Amino acid sequence: MIVMARLCYNEIHEQTQWERRRAMANEEQRLVETGQRGDVEAFNQLVRLYEGRVYNLCYRMLGDADAAADVTQDTFISAYRNLSRFRGGLFRSWLFRIATNACYDALRVRKRRPSISLSGAGNLDDDGPAFDLPDTGESPDERALRHELAAAIQQGLEQLPEDQRVVVILSDVQGLAYDEIAEVTSTNLGTVKSRLSRARARLREILRAGELLPSKFRHDDV
DSSP: OHHHHHHHHHHHHHHHHHHHHHHHHHHHHHHHHHHHTTOHHHHHHHHHHHHHHHHHHHHHHHOOHHHHHHHHHHHHHHHHHTGGGOOSSOHHHHHHHHHHHHHHHHHHHHHHSTTSOOTTTTOTTSSSOOSOOOOOSOOHHHHHHHHHHHHHHHHHHHTSOHHHHHHHIIIIISOOOHHHHHHHHTOOHHHHHHHHHHHHHHHHHHHHHTTOSOGGGOOTTO
16 A cells, blocks of 8 residues: 555656646746747846856866856857747757857867966865755765865866866766757767766776875775
């Protein structure tokens, strides 16, 4: 009887989640179509929906809060100017593609002017978002450990090649499926899987070899 009740609950929960996602998709489509007709407020609602995620993507790619804020702003300006060219599909994928390309542009500029050091980009006091989980009443020590781990991961990300960095961010931070990552990065599914596998392996090597991980997360047998 208990098993049946759980099954019913799971089915109801899944149905509710599906209906919620469908409602959100319909609302997003409405906002896009309204924005394409020139409604600025509709586009502003899209900005509010995605500004946090776009900034997070840019911050993880660039490792600098100010640069990420600038690229985030450029992303939405470009999206607004080109909204009429959006021809359907996932608006999120289209927006992330714009953000990713803008990050690549910023990285190219940085390579031509390499005098700026970002060695402190993982500092806990910066304005960048961490790989945070919701606060569950954690202690100050637990919060400090979580931030230390987040900073270590960010430093590791910055050592990855750009094509590997973006796929691991889109997958493991943004939670995108492989096919959507392929769309964002304009690559095929096999390339996405290959880059993601190499990125994860390389990130583990960087974290272990450089002892970036907090001691709690290190193991003698790795």
